[in-house]
Amino acid sequence: xxxxxxxxxxxxxxxxxxxxxxxxxxxxxLDIGEAREKGDLKENAEYHSAKEKLGEVMGRIGQIQxxxxxxxxxxxxxxxxxxxxxxxxxxxxxxDGDTVEYTLVGEDESEPMEGKxxxxxxxxxxxxxxxxxxxxxxxxxxxxxxxxxxxVARA
Numbered sequence: 624x625x626x627x628x629x630x631x632x633x634x635x636x637x638x639x640x641x642x643x644x645x646x647x648x649x650x651x652x653l654d655i656g657e658a659r660e661k662g663d664l665k666e667n668a669e670y671h672s673a674k675e676k677l678g679e680v681m682g683r684i685g686q687i688q689x690x691x692x693x694x695x696x697x698x699x700x701x702x703x704x705x706x707x708x709x710x711x712x713x714x715x716x717x718x719d720g721d722t723v724e725y726t727l728v729g730e731d732e733s734e735p736m737e738g739k740x741x742x743x744x745x746x747x748x749x750x751x752x753x754x755x756x757x758x759x760x761x762x763x764x765x766x767x768x769x770x771x772x773x774x775v776a777r778a
Contacts, residue, residue, distance in 0.1 A: 627690040628709050628729030628742070630697050630778070637694075637731070641687045644680055651677040690731060697729065697778070707750045707775055709742045714774040715750075726778050727751075 629637070651673050658670035697710035707713050707727065714724045725746070726739045733741035740747050749761030750772070758771050 625693065627694045627731060628697050629690075629694050630710070630728065630732060633729070633732040634691070634694055634696065637687050637691055641684065641691070644684050644687070648677065648680050648684065651680060702777055704777070705755045705775055707753045707772065709751075710778050712774075712776045712778050713750060713772060715770040716773055718769050722773065728778075 654673040655670060655677065658667055658673055661667060661669070700708075700710055702708045702710050709727050709729065712724060712726045714722060716722050724738060727742050727747050727750075728739045730741045730743055733739055733744070742748070742751065745763050746761055749759060749763075750770070753759050753772055755772055755775050758769060761768050761770060
């Protein structure tokens, strides 16, 4: 099982999601019991729908439990101060002189529109292990881009 890297907030969010799914599982079990009491299960749409939904919920519960079990807290990791790594905020300057800032997070917390990119993304892969003031050539799906690392800070 692969490690799951999470911030404390990401860990708590997954725990809350799990609690919600457990409640949903209990309700679906009740729904299945009620639908079963209505008789012929072959043509009972409520029963089949609830069973299908329960299967989906159980699958998601298993995934979240696995992630929580293998979770490594980014907040607790020993991250070098001037090196790009998971759990850091990276300020970059592109060839046009435009600057952008990204927080490198685990896959489950990736929110590109909020500036949080997964360490599995092509951009992050090209930056990992690099240091402040380095110029880096990153191979992206559409092109090769050059960035200068202006600043690295702990998230």
